[in-house]
Amino acid sequence: MAIKSICKTNVVTIDKKSTLLNVSNVMQKNHVGSVVVTEGMNGKKIPAGMITDRDIALAVGSSPRPQELRVENIMQSAPITVKVSEGIFETIVKMRESGVKRIPVINEDGTLYGIVCADDLLELMSEEMNNLAKINETQINKEKGITLPTKKGIKI
Numbered sequence: 803m804a805i806k807s808i809c810k811t812n813v814v815t816i817d818k819k820s821t822l823l824n825v826s827n828v829m830q831k832n833h834v835g836s837v838v839v840t841e842g843m844n845g846k847k848i849p850a851g852m853i854t855d856r857d858i859a860l861a862v863g864s865s866p867r868p869q870e871l872r873v874e875n876i877m878q879s880a881p882i883t884v885k886v887s888e889g890i891f892e893t894i895v896k897m898r899e900s901g902v903k904r905i906p907v908i909n910e911d912g913t914l915y916g917i918v919c920a921d922d923l924l925e926l927m928s929e930e931m932n933n934l935a936k937i938n939e940t941q942i943n944k945e946k947g948i949t950l951p952t953k954k955g956i957k958i
Contacts, residue, residue, distance in 0.1 A: 803889065803890050804886060804887055804888065804889060804890075805884055805885075805886065805888050805889065805890055805892075805893045805907055805918055806886035806887070806907065806915065806916070808890070808918065808922055808923075808926055809886075809907040809915070809916035809917060809918040809922070810916055810917055810918070810922070811915065811916040813838055813906070813914060813916055813917045814828060814829075814832045814834050814837050814838070815837060815838045815839070815840045815847055815914070816828055816837045816838075816839055816840070816853070816873060817839070817840070817841075817873070818839045818841070818850055818851065818872070818873045818874035818877060819872055819873070819874065820872065820873045821869075821871070821872055821873075822858055822861065822862065822868060822869075822871050822872070822873070822876070823869070824873075825837055825853060825858065825873050826855075826858060829855060835854055835855045835856075836852055836853065836854040836855070836904050837852070837853050838851075838852060838881070838906050838914060838917060839851035839852060839853055839873055839874075839877045839881075840914060843913075846911075846913040846914075847913060847914040848912055848913060848914065849881050849883055849906045849908065849914055850877075850879070850880075850881075851873075851874075851877035851878055851879045851880070851881055852877060852878045852881045852902075852904065852906070853873055853876065853877045853878070854878075854904075857876050857877070857878070858876070860876075861875070861876040881905075881906055882896055882897075882900040882902055882905055883905060883906045883907070883908045884896055884905050884906075884907055884908070884918070885907070885908055885909075885910060886907055886908070886909055886910070886915050886916075887910070890923065890926070893905065893918060893923070894923060897920060897923075903919055903920040903921075904917060904918070904919040904920070905917070905918055905919075
């Protein structure tokens with residue numbers, strides 16, 4: 803299954819010149835813990851980085867003048883991305899190897915398509931495990947409805 807089929811396409815983005823106060827407000831307004839930092843290219847958004855609420859907390863706590871910090875000062879540059887055509891397994895491997903919980907999904911031309919997070923993948927895997935667990939129950943129910951063949955009118 804391609805990651806395109808489960809990623810969220812309503813991605814919260816921000817420009818790298820934005821202030822930390824601005825990005826914090828965007829996160830609060832949209833109820834998200836991370837934002838994709840984008841650059842424009844012919845009217846399309848290209849992922850340039852990621853910034854998380856944790857990045858902000860660490861930067862504010864260690865800076866003598868946090869009000870002067872911009873997104874570009876603390877964002878994780880060159881974000882790990884996954885193409886829309888890549889599979890779920892490949893996405894999980896990338897996330898695990900990179901140590902990231904959220905990963906932007908890009909089109910073949912590098913433009914932003916969506917985002918997928920570990921919680922999305924856990925939810926999908928949970929549903930699939932539940933379906934797998936129900937196979938045995940379905941098999942038993944089918945067997946209960948099957949009548950055995952008869953031999954000369956006598957049930958075997």
